[in-house]
Amino acid sequence: MALVRERRQLNLRLPLPDSSERRPRFPLPLPPTTTTTSSTTAVASFADLEKIQVLGHGNGGTVYKVHQKKTSTVYALKVVHGDTDAITRRQIFREMEILRRTDSPHVIHCHGISEKPDGDISILMEYMDSGTLDSLLKSNGTFSEQNLSDIAFQVLNGLSYLHSHKIIHRDIKPANLLVNSKMEVKISDFGVSKIMCRTLDPCNSYVGTCAYMSPERFDPETYGQNYNGYAADIWSLGLTMLELYIGHFPLLPAGQRPDWATLMCAICFGEPPNLPDDMSLEFRSFIECCLQRESSKRWSASQLLSHAFVVNHSKKSEN
Numbered sequence: 001m002a003l004v005r006e007r008r009q010l011n012l013r014l015p016l017p018d019s020s021e022r023r024p025r026f027p028l029p030l031p032p033t034t035t036t037t038s039s040t041t042a043v044a045s046f047a048d049l050e051k052i053q054v055l056g057h058g059n060g061g062t063v064y065k066v067h068q069k070k071t072s073t074v075y076a077l078k079v080v081h082g083d084t085d086a087i088t089r090r091q092i093f094r095e096m097e098i099l100r101r102t103d104s105p106h107v108i109h110c111h112g113i114s115e116k117p118d119g120d121i122s123i124l125m126e127y128m129d130s131g132t133l134d135s136l137l138k139s140n141g142t143f144s145e146q147n148l149s150d151i152a153f154q155v156l157n158g159l160s161y162l163h164s165h166k167i168i169h170r171d172i173k174p175a176n177l178l179v180n181s182k183m184e185v186k187i188s189d190f191g192v193s194k195i196m197c198r199t200l201d202p203c204n205s206y207v208g209t210c211a212y213m214s215p216e217r218f219d220p221e222t223y224g225q226n227y228n229g230y231a232a233d234i235w236s237l238g239l240t241m242l243e244l245y246i247g248h249f250p251l252l253p254a255g256q257r258p259d260w261a262t263l264m265c266a267i268c269f270g271e272p273p274n275l276p277d278d279m280s281l282e283f284r285s286f287i288e289c290c291l292q293r294e295s296s297k298r299w300s301a302s303q304l305l306s307h308a309f310v311v312n313h314s315k316k317s318e319n
């Protein structure tokens with residue numbers, strides 16, 4: 001794998017709205033205390049878990065590597081304290097709601113959720129021992145087409161599952177795709193995701209990491225006839241795949257630190273990203289199917305699962 005030279009940390013999140021707008025307008029109902037549901041697998045007791053190390057800090061919470069003392073089984077435990085702000089709590093409730101509903105080998109599995117009387121929330125998840133695709137890119141460098149085809153196959157299966165259950169992730173990016181040592185890739189972090197109640201629910205809010213947002217999320221009138229959000233996940237996937245191949249955020253020159261306006265212009269009006277000469281025709285076509293500026297021209301997750309880039313490479317992996 002080639003080394004990534006000029007990789008940089010971008011601040012790609014949109015600024016938060018004024019504090020007056022930050023209170024949830026429709027507070028979500030509180031979930032029941034200590035829950036497991038049909039799609040989650042109960043563990044004996046949260047009290048039997050021992051923290052081993054901090055895996056990372058997210059928006060308002062900390063993720064620990066833990067093990068169950070009786071069985072030595074290792075898990076990841078996300079803990080969000082009760083005194084966090086309303087937006088963070090709203091995000092964690094959304095994540096809990098989605099994790100309770102989902103059961104796919106390509107979506108992070110939740111083993112249980114606990115809520116204490118003081119408001120602390122803990123989500124017990126399967127442990128992914130190789131971190132995220134973002135951390136792998138930083139430590140190992142760019143990915144080969146063969147690896148990317150396999151990654152695309154897995155993420156598309158996850159997205160196809162989510163979309164068929166009317167869930168839009170809205171923050172697909174390398175840092176939200178977890179990996180284990182078997183190179184299994186799973187979609188995580190549902191804090192800004194949306195469950196669509198009706199097919200034509202509007203879905204145009206500015207949430208997620210703005211660099212990976214599709215043109216129609218900035219300008220639904222121009223780029224998103226009947227915009228419903230599913231195609232936005234495909235745009236983000238296209239950018240993610242290209243970033244993992246070239247080693248930097250694809251819509252800007254390597255090393256450029258963009259502000260919000262620069263990013264918006266690059267996404268909505270900039271030239272399509274330059275694709276490297278040595279890229280295969282199949283991969284080139286796959287990226288073009290994801291990065292169509294007009295959302296209705298983008299392929300869906302299930303269509304992309306039959307794209308030659310995914311099918312041909314997954315056939316090679318079987319041999």
Ligand SMILES: Nc1ncnc2c1ncn2[C@@H]1O[C@H](COP(=O)(O)OP(=O)(O)OP(=O)(O)O)[C@@H](O)[C@H]1O
Nearest residue numbers: 055056057058059061063076125126127128131189
């Ligand atoms: N199931 C898991 N297995 C292994 N590591 C995990 C797991 N879940 C999260 N992590 C690690 O913990 C970090 C923080 O995760 P978390 O989902 O809280 O936030 P984030 O995605 O980094 O940020 P934010 O929620 O602000 O978007 C991740 O970047 C990842 O390195």
